[in-house]
Structure formats: structure tokens, C-alpha cells
Amino acid sequence: MHVDYHRKQVFVSGKMIHLTKNEYRILAFLSENAGKILTYDSIIKHIWGVNPGGDTRILRVNITNIRKKIEKDTSNPEFIITEPGIGYRIPV
Numbered sequence: 001m002h003v004d005y006h007r008k009q010v011f012v013s014g015k016m017i018h019l020t021k022n023e024y025r026i027l028a029f030l031s032e033n034a035g036k037i038l039t040y041d042s043i044i045k046h047i048w049g050v051n052p053g054g055d056t057r058i059l060r061v062n063i064t065n066i067r068k069k070i071e072k073d074t075s076n077p078e079f080i081i082t083e084p085g086i087g088y089r090i091p092v
Contacts, residue, residue: 001070001079003031012070012079022047023066026059030080035092037083063088 002011008024010017019027025047030038040056048058063082067074081089 001031003028005032010070017069019066019069023062023069026062027066027070027080030088030090034090037087037089039087041087043087 003009004011005028008028010019010024010027026043029043029046040059041054044050044056044059063080064074067077067080070079071077079090081091083089
């Protein structure tokens with residue numbers, strides 16, 4: 001996977017992947033912090049500015065949609081790894 005931060009584009013195996021604005025922002029934030037576990041709250045605050053009541057549903061829905069677009073096998077993701085009870089990370 002390659003993220004072109006200047007053009008705000010994502011490529012997987014050389015193919016450009018269409019992401020919504022928020023999907024791109026989430027993926028870019030994760031990729032800028034590759035190797036680090038980002039908590040659910042930190043991602044939500046970075047993207048939406050607040051975390052109303054600790055609800056992570058909007059983030060989980062977006063991650064699911066991103067995975068459908070970039071992962072070969074969504075049940076065994078290689079790009080966005082879930083850290084149960086903590087958040088997500090992109091491996092280095």
C-alpha cells in the first residue's frame with residue numbers, strides 16, 4: 001500500500017483506491033503513525049474533533065469500509081490491524 005499525502009490518494013498493488021474524505025483521513029493518520037498503536041479515542045478526536053460519550057461505532061464502520069477497499073481478505077487484514085480493546089495500527 002502507498003499513500004500519496006500530497007495528492008491525497010491511496011494505491012494498493014499500483015491500483016488507485018477511492019476513499020471518502022474521512023476514510024482517507026483515517027488511513028493517512030494511521031499510516032503517518034505506522035508501527036504505533038493508535039487508540040480509538042485518539043483517532044476519533046483527530047478526525048472528528050471530539051468523542052461523544054466514548055462511542056466508537058462511527059470509527060469501526062469507517063475501518064470496515066476501508067478494509068473492504070484495501071484488504072485482500074478482510075477477515076485476515078494485513079494493512080490495518082485491530083488491537084482489541086485499544087485501537088488500530090498499521091505494521092511497519
